[in-house]
Structure formats: structure tokens, C-alpha cells
Amino acid sequence: MIDIPQKIHYKILCTLAEIDPYSLHFESEALSHGAIGLMGTIFLIWGLRPDGSFWKFDASSGLPLTPLEPECEIPALRIGTERYAWLSDLIPRRPWHTKDCSGCDGTGWAVRTGIIVLRTDGQGGVCDQCRGKGW
Numbered sequence: 669m670i671d672i673p674q675k676i677h678y679k680i681l682c683t684l685a686e687i688d689p690y691s692l693h694f695e696s697e698a699l700s701h702g703a704i705g706l707m708g709t710i711f712l713i714w715g716l717r718p719d720g721s722f723w724k725f726d727a728s729s730g731l732p733l734t735p736l737e738p739e740c741e742i743p744a745l746r747i748g749t750e751r752y753a754w755l756s757d758l759i760p761r762r763p764w765h766t767k768d769c770s771g772c773d774g775t776g777w778a779v780r781t782g783i784i785v786l787r788t789d790g791q792g793g794v795c796d797q798c799r800g801k802g803w
């Protein structure tokens with residue numbers, strides 16, 4: 669669970685209001701849990717609720733609504749920026765005294781090796797060295 673600034677809270681609520689609840693897309697299942705869909709695969713969906721709580725679920729594979737492991741929250745946000753760029757505001761900024769991650773040059777995305785979550789286009793994914801933070 670993370671603290672959600674009011675601006676992002678409203679963006680999540682507005683996004684939820686625009687999702688078609690009858691779509692077969694993973695976002696409609698996320699909506700049924702009051703969450704925006706950050707990532708969806710054939711066996712797992714990650715979602716974020718407006719209160720800052722992260723969840724995983726997937727009806728087709730029988731995974732019930734379950735809190736997402738805390739170590740997966742930043743990777744979930746990083747992969748979620750593919751759909752909602754404004755989620756990057758929730759990823760902790762690098763402190764001035766810390767160096768950029770050498771695995772991703774500070775982007776949070778790795779191209780070849782060291783990937784924990786694949787991008788939707790299959791070209792790289794969330795850096796496993798920094799888990800998507802970039803530092």
C-alpha cells in the first residue's frame with residue numbers, strides 16, 4: 669500500500685469511470701475489484717485501487733482477490749506506466765546521493781537481460797536489478 673496524492677486518486681477514479689465493465693479485457697475484471705489494471709497475463713492480473721492498495725487476481729485461472737506482495741508494488745507501477753504514464757509520479761524519486769541503476773541506466777526498464785516483468789510489446793521489461801525504480 670502506498671500513499672496516493674489527491675491528484676492521482678482522482679485520475680484513478682476517472683479512469684475507473686471510463687472502463688467498459690462488459691469488455692473482455694483484463695481491465696474489466698480489475699474494475700470488478702475496484703482497481704485499475706496495471707498488468708494482465710493469461711493467468712495473472714495486477715491492479716491498483718484509488719486508496720493505494722495493490723491486488724492480484726484472475727478469474728480464468730482461479731486466483732482469488734489477494735493482496736499483491738509489497739516487493740511487487742514498484743514493478744507493478746512501472747509496468748502500469750505503459751497504460752497510464754501518470755503512474756510514474758508514484759515511483760519514488762532517486763535521492764541526490766544515490767546513483768542511477770546500472771542495469772537500466774535509471775529508466776527502470778531493461779532491454780535484454782535482468783527482466784522481472786515483460787513489457788506488453790515483448791521488448792524488454794521491468795529491470796530486476798532495481799525492480800523498476802531506476803536507482
Ligand SMILES: [Zn+2]
Pocket residue numbers: 769770771772773774775776777795796797798799800801802803
Ligand atoms: Zn534498474
